[in-house]
Amino acid sequence: MFKNKINLISDTVTLPSKGMLDAMINAKLGDDVFREDPTVIELEEKLSGMFGMEAGLFCPSGTMCNQIAIKGHTQPLDEMLCDINSHVYQFEVGGYAFLSQIAVNAIQGNQGILTAQHLQDNIKAKQDWLPRTKLVVLENSGNRSGGNCYNLDQLKEISEFCRNNNLSLHLDGARIFNALIAKNLTPIEIGPLFDSISICLSKGLGTPAGSVLIGKKDWINDCRRIRKVLGGGMRQAGILAAAGLYALDNNIDRLREDHSKAQRIEGILKNAEYVESIFPVETNIIIFQLKENVSPQNFVDTLKTHGINSSAFGKRSVRFVTHMDITDEMMNEVENTLSSFKM
Ligand SMILES: *Cc1c(COP(=O)(O)O)cnc(C)c1O
Numbered sequence: 246m247f248k249n250k251i252n253l254i255s256d257t258v259t260l261p262s263k264g265m266l267d268a269m270i271n272a273k274l275g276d277d278v279f280r281e282d283p284t285v286i287e288l289e290e291k292l293s294g295m296f297g298m299e300a301g302l303f304c305p306s307g308t309m310c311n312q313i314a315i316k317g318h319t320q321p322l323d324e325m326l327c328d329i330n331s332h333v334y335q336f337e338v339g340g341y342a343f344l345s346q347i348a349v350n351a352i353q354g355n356q357g358i359l360t361a362q363h364l365q366d367n368i369k370a371k372q373d374w375l376p377r378t379k380l381v382v383l384e385n386s387g388n389r390s391g392g393n394c395y396n397l398d399q400l401k402e403i404s405e406f407c408r409n410n411n412l413s414l415h416l417d418g419a420r421i422f423n424a425l426i427a428k429n430l431t432p433i434e435i436g437p438l439f440d441s442i443s444i445c446l447s448k449g450l451g452t453p454a455g456s457v458l459i460g461k462k463d464w465i466n467d468c469r470r471i472r473k474v475l476g477g478g479m480r481q482a483g484i485l486a487a488a489g490l491y492a493l494d495n496n497i498d499r500l501r502e503d504h505s506k507a508q509r510i511e512g513i514l515k516n517a518e519y520v521e522s523i524f525p526v527e528t529n530i531i532i533f534q535l536k537e538n539v540s541p542q543n544f545v546d547t548l549k550t551h552g553i554n555s556s557a558f559g560k561r562s563v564r565f566v567t568h569m570d571i572t573d574e575m576m577n578e579v580e581n582t583l584s585s586f587k588m
Contacts, residue, residue, distance in 0.1 A: 357390025391524025
């Protein structure tokens with residue numbers, strides 16, 4: 246019998262829904278390099294407005310948004326502080342060095358969460374022989390830290406520290422809406438705490454591609470030139486921006502469903518004899534460590550024979566990510582397979 250593949254590899258694997266495709270087909274288009282695509286402008290204004298920011302910049306990917314932000318906030322010989330598990334440090338090919346010629350100090354946070362104390366302990370003195378600490382990058386929710394999130398007080402404390410110490414503060418908000426839902430916060434409560442935020446539309450929000458960088462108007466104008474030199478100036482990009490607008494209207498609140506599915510999986514894994522430990526599940530990401538005698542690759546391969554795709558994450562861990570294309574029937578299948586799995 247044909248079995249629908251159950252893909253828990255990432256929330257990037259979703260396919261555009263019928264409603265989203267309709268919105269894309271009907272989008273008003275123009276050449277965005279000349280700032281003549283009304284749909285791109287609408288998306289940039291809408292998203293920046295939601296977070297209380299002045300302007301936005303539509304980019305092909307979240308990586309490009311982060312890298313443009315890093316370049317926009319720094320000069321060569323500056324230094325960036327971030328968590329050791331952060332995407333900008335681990336998964337963006339060392340772009341901070343390649344594109345911005347800066348140093349990085351990757352801090353061991355509390356499972357992806359940094360505090361003002363971490364920053365205080367790591368900010369460098371102003372000496373000719375030291376890189377100049379200039380930028381702090383936070384990630385919320387933290388991907389490699391099991392999807393956990395900052396609460397408002399933690400963000401406020403860091404924001405205040407950065408302002409008092411002349412540090413720019415960028416948020417890698419690839420999954421910011423998951424984080425806001427988990428912590429019961431609104432965009433406007435956190436936006437003003439940052440100098441810039443990058444937001445992915447192609448993760449839980451379900452568009453085929455696209456991310457938006459938001460910040461101050463003049464700064465975003467500089468970033469548009471950086472986007473151009475990176476080859477990220479797109480012409481009739483409104484076809485993608487329309488998917489983003491559709492996602493903002495239709496796919497934010499439903500992220501709760503992904504979170505509750507992730508919690509159901511967490512419930513099973515907590516009691517499973519093959520699991521050593523599991524990061525507390527706050528959003529749609531589940532990262533767990535297997536017992537010594539189970540190799541993550543074997544585990545992932547076995548699940549695959551049951552039609553479930555997932556990824557081995559590091560030497561002992563496995564990651565599942567729930568998303569809008571995981572149906573209730575698929576969830577039953579996942580729950581049955583995980584409950585009956587034998588080492
Ligand atoms: C996915 C992701 C990004 C950017 O990803 P792209 O694949 O380049 O769009 C950035 N940060 C985090 C935390 C992510 O999970």
